[in-house]
Amino acid sequence: MTALGDLILSPGTLLMLLIGLILLYLGIKKEFEPLLLVPIAFGILLANFPGGNMGVIPSGENDAILHMTLLEIAKEYGIMNLIYYSTIKTGLLPPIIFMGVGALTDFGPMLRNLRLALFGAAAQIGIFSVLFGALAFGFNLKEAASLGIIGGADGPTAIFTTIKLAPHLLGPIAIAAYSYMALVPVIIPLVVKFTITEKELKINMKKMDKMYPSKVPIKNLKAVKIIFPILLGIIVAILVPSSVPLVGMLLFGNLIKEIGTSTERLHAAASGSIMNTATIFLGLSVGATMTATSFLNSNTLLIILGGFIAFAISITGGVLAVKVYNLFAEKKINPLIGATGLSAVPMASRVANEIGLKYDSGNHLLQYAMASNIAGVIGSAVAAGVLISFVG
Amino acid sequence: MTALGDLILSPGTLLMLLIGLILLYLGIKKEFEPLLLVPIAFGILLANFPGGNMGVIPSGENDAILHMTLLEIAKEYGIMNLIYYSTIKTGLLPPIIFMGVGALTDFGPMLRNLRLALFGAAAQIGIFSVLFGALAFGFNLKEAASLGIIGGADGPTAIFTTIKLAPHLLGPIAIAAYSYMALVPVIIPLVVKFTITEKELKINMKKMDKMYPSKVPIKNLKAVKIIFPILLGIIVAILVPSSVPLVGMLLFGNLIKEIGTSTERLHAAASGSIMNTATIFLGLSVGATMTATSFLNSNTLLIILGGFIAFAISITGGVLAVKVYNLFAEKKINPLIGATGLSAVPMASRVANEIGLKYDSGNHLLQYAMASNIAGVIGSAVAAGVLISFVG
Amino acid sequence: MTALGDLILSPGTLLMLLIGLILLYLGIKKEFEPLLLVPIAFGILLANFPGGNMGVIPSGENDAILHMTLLEIAKEYGIMNLIYYSTIKTGLLPPIIFMGVGALTDFGPMLRNLRLALFGAAAQIGIFSVLFGALAFGFNLKEAASLGIIGGADGPTAIFTTIKLAPHLLGPIAIAAYSYMALVPVIIPLVVKFTITEKELKINMKKMDKMYPSKVPIKNLKAVKIIFPILLGIIVAILVPSSVPLVGMLLFGNLIKEIGTSTERLHAAASGSIMNTATIFLGLSVGATMTATSFLNSNTLLIILGGFIAFAISITGGVLAVKVYNLFAEKKINPLIGATGLSAVPMASRVANEIGLKYDSGNHLLQYAMASNIAGVIGSAVAAGVLISFVG
Amino acid sequence: MEGVFGTALMLLLVGMITVFFVLFMVVILGKLLIRLVNAFHKEAPTHKKDSLATINQALPPNKLAAIVTTVEVVTQGKGNIKSIDKID
Amino acid sequence: MEGVFGTALMLLLVGMITVFFVLFMVVILGKLLIRLVNAFHKEAPTHKKDSLATINQALPPNKLAAIVTTVEVVTQGKGNIKSIDKID
Amino acid sequence: MEGVFGTALMLLLVGMITVFFVLFMVVILGKLLIRLVNAFHKEAPTHKKDSLATINQALPPNKLAAIVTTVEVVTQGKGNIKSIDKID
Ligand code: NA
Ligand code: NA
Numbered sequence A, B, C: 001m002t003a004l005g006d007l008i009l010s011p012g013t014l015l016m017l018l019i020g021l022i023l024l025y026l027g028i029k030k031e032f033e034p035l036l037l038v039p040i041a042f043g044i045l046l047a048n049f050p051g052g053n054m055g056v057i058p059s060g061e062n063d064a065i066l067h068m069t070l071l072e073i074a075k076e077y078g079i080m081n082l083i084y085y086s087t088i089k090t091g092l093l094p095p096i097i098f099m100g101v102g103a104l105t106d107f108g109p110m111l112r113n114l115r116l117a118l119f120g121a122a123a124q125i126g127i128f129s130v131l132f133g134a135l136a137f138g139f140n141l142k143e144a145a146s147l148g149i150i151g152g153a154d155g156p157t158a159i160f161t162t163i164k165l166a167p168h169l170l171g172p173i174a175i176a177a178y179s180y181m182a183l184v185p186v187i188i189p190l191v192v193k194f195t196i197t198e199k200e201l202k203i204n205m206k207k208m209d210k211m212y213p214s215k216v217p218i219k220n221l222k223a224v225k226i227i228f229p230i231l232l233g234i235i236v237a238i239l240v241p242s243s244v245p246l247v248g249m250l251l252f253g254n255l256i257k258e259i260g261t262s263t264e265r266l267h268a269a270a271s272g273s274i275m276n277t278a279t280i281f282l283g284l285s286v287g288a289t290m291t292a293t294s295f296l297n298s299n300t301l302l303i304i305l306g307g308f309i310a311f312a313i314s315i316t317g318g319v320l321a322v323k324v325y326n327l328f329a330e331k332k333i334n335p336l337i338g339a340t341g342l343s344a345v346p347m348a349s350r351v352a353n354e355i356g357l358k359y360d361s362g363n364h365l366l367q368y369a370m371a372s373n374i375a376g377v378i379g380s381a382v383a384a385g386v387l388i389s390f391v392g
Numbered sequence D, E, F: 001m002e003g004v005f006g007t008a009l010m011l012l013l014v015g016m017i018t019v020f021f022v023l024f025m026v027v028i029l030g031k032l033l034i035r036l037v038n039a040f041h042k043e044a045p046t047h048k049k050d051s052l053a054t055i056n057q058a059l060p061p062n063k064l065a066a067i068v069t070t071v072e073v074v075t076q077g078k079g080n081i082k083s084i085d086k087i088d
């Protein structure tokens, strides 16, 4: 019965349990990215019950745990550390989840509007802008880079980068990344309100397409979709080799999807049982890193704040890039297409589509928004590669 | 061709192969828990063919194998030891199977008849009663506790406890646990015959409910079902921290089931591919621990005997608890509801239901029996936690 | 941007990328065993991008990597080496894939024509014949045996044998095995043209069956199918213990298939999520062993050549065995049944069936061809066991 | 040897008391939970009906019913129709 | 060098003899198995028909057939109807 | 401390230039790819229709359509009818 005594004597642990319960509430009732937030929140609960032996032990660069066998880890620290140190700390699960993301991604909308992919680049600006503030607040470069990557609005990318650069911040960064992705229906309208005029919001992309039709139709979409991930892999591998584990697996997942029937078994596994299993163990063990001692400090608050700023700057960056483009082009683009460049697929696109419809009920932006939205996934994975190779 | 010579010269190995074949017969033809017994039996066959290198090497506390890397284990002892030492000996698979059990469990019947949960406590008495006999026959405390946990009538709990306390007895204890769970349709009627009168067997729970209606209906079952596993997790974690790996994963599995659509992918994985995969490897490698040298000794016979006694005492305990309750309460309970408290979900409930119908064709006990039945799963996991923390 | 420079300066790497692209083309467009060739080819691409850190590091017998923990491997060499050294180098995945193969195999056709199983023995001759040539070209015995096993026309068997005997040749041997299996529709007709007369090709098996009916019908096919894998396991285990990991898992997979409903969950996992997951990681990491330094040498060319010869000799062996049989028996057998004995299930059977139909549109050979075809899987697994125990 | 029997007795007592106490708390807090949830209960969540209604607009009701039933039967209740789109 | 060719010859002989012997045993013991099972064979197991019969009582036969066929088609024969319950 | 801000500025420049350059290459090479594939495009692959035609011979078209639609609905488009055999 000492567990109860322990709890009463440690308000920090009680606070962690409360945070776990609040995240469960957000995941279940508010449907904030429930696939990740529910396991993370439950992992927090498991990790913070005194005596449960389910909290992840932090490890520095030279800690003994890195040289222990699986059996030694399991015996000494329990199964949660076994899972964490064999699947997360090794960097295994994020690329595997990315394979599943690829197996669920359709590059079709981007291929039909390739030009819009550039706004998926512009909307990564939040990642790098936030570096300065983070450094000013005392984070070191690796920590600042991990904080910045929240602005990429992509969960697996944020987790992969943080594992490589600042694993002790994994919990708060994962929470911030997934929470703000879930809050995209709030954040995008907020930024849009301050940056886009009503006239711009009414720019109708379909009408623009009719006025200035594209010259090159896609005659064989299936072939293009099969070759595209291979081509993209080669481009990324040559330019940013350090993002190969992440982007390579994403594109492999996409390739086995697009090939169709003959690799359907692999596609089903990648997007189904493999991805779901990886999600459960990633969520639980990322949650289990958040013990009172590792989570309750000013860094966490700064990460929550910095993550929000990174999101906001990324969205603004995408919007401004469209505005600059519109200064020079005749065929105008709705700035909402820039706002979706940060990624947070497909929620951001849906939000942009709804905003567009509010101002013009015939202005269906979804397909266009998806183009920059998917490009934003590649954009942040490339940004992660740059950060890892320069800072790591 | 020396393998044949080896076989003829070692009657113990021949006997083990025979035991494997008999268990296969029981699993396939008699449908004794085939999901576990078939892999276990096949694992016995694989382990006992001379030269196959598929038998699990026993390890004491300080053995070198615990400090070997996966590659060293695989190279030295083959793939079955690789599987055993990375997934069973680490204690990983039982909690993972428990996650699947949770994802397949419906707490609804228990929530509708919460009072009956108490008989799921009474029916754990066999676990602790058998300790005395086991000690008298020369088992040490850890071994006795592992033997006793068979009386919890729950496979993963028995395996988890034995891994922690007496891994050298894993094979016979797993066999006994699953065999007696399969024999519940024989054991329960036997105990019932000696402990319950015909008049008691005719107690009709539905009529009792009409005569003494419950005051509190459940208006929002979905919400209750979602909050209940979280609440239960907190209770168990505070009172018996050492059962958190087991109960925590059970409740996580149940939570992602009850949340519904938004975590359906996770639920499908937990109750489907993850659980089935874990079952295959758990079964095969538990079976592979049963080589002639480790299985053919008097301990095994004592475990088989002790396990039966533990089951019988547990059932009797549940029945007597109901009888005592009925002495004081006006709203009588059918003692069959006590008999199902040991767990062996859902077989025990079905058996109780059938016995009830035999004496009164309008007496459908299933929903009531499930209440104590499911409570018995929690009960034995808690008992396991007590044993592990005091004896381990 | 140095990656581009690295590429231009290393024509070997460029060649490997080209080979990867060609294999992708063969897998996707020509549908050469796409389930394996697509992951292997993508693994080649991933491994050969400079700086991607996704190539498998070769290891000799005493290399340090064998004694490193998973975390050390992941940190030092990245996730692809983590996957390779924990699942391939340990020999884990081929038996697991064989479990899936068993779960997808129907021994029915073989049981209905047991006699034909003998031609699945004759058609393994290529495995052993090629040894001499390989030795003459300077391969050592272990390498020669790994080359020879390509003639078994069975992917997992070839990979398992090569992991045990000559892991440094894993890439080219896997490629050769799967490519020639995919080329069976070309190789079998070629060999048939030179070895079987038109008169023999017209031997109609169904008519033969009517003229010389079998005396023993199978009255209870389900029972036979359940007992058969157990019986076969015992035979193989006694005669060739070293093939137990491979054949044992194959037969376990088959057993849980044939039992039916009561082990359907296990069968679904073995033939579905487990097998598909294993295929993805096996394919990717076998592909990743093929870096320029390890692949581009004369050995690879000799393996490609030797593999073809092994296939051709195996097919010829099967055909000649039938011809010899026909010399003595009244009930003639179509020599195409011998050609399918090498395995490459079920493609070889389909090819034989088509050739048969070309010469006599009423001569449906499929069921007969499947008998020797499936026997060929057992045959090559047994041959692998012999090689591993004598040479390993 | 006497010592272990004493420990066994202690385990029997501590174990059964703990098991009873945990399940007693389950009963008490479970009843409390039901009352609390009842107290907060206002409107039933009608997600399912919403989505059915949406589907309804696109398909005649009898076809809809047939498809829904088929899916429920085929998937043993696990299936979940999220949307039905015409494929042309 | 001669030594390895000798080993190769030995492997050829041992290997082919083993492969033939194993598959020969498969043929012999397989035939024996079929005879043995035939000898013990009395009644065919009729589980499937039983369950169909049970279902039959609750549903008109044409609907039943339609559902069964659909499930078999959809699941490529892997599906298994255990029970059909009305959902109201 | 000044040093890290310099590094941050460098990262901002290098990072954004790289991201833009990669996605710029995606646009350029993507367009090139579409043109190339268009140039090689002759006949559309008609696998699906082939198999439908094969099925067609065995089943009346309305039943076929019903089954195909059901499968597509039930499997959310993931399902793939390879063959429909009568089971007697
Ligand atoms: Na992004
Ligand atoms: Na129990």
Ligand code: NA
Pocket (backbone or CB within 6 Å): C151, C152, C153, C154, C341, C342, C343, C344, C376, C377, C378, C379, C380, C381
């Ligand atoms: Na073969």
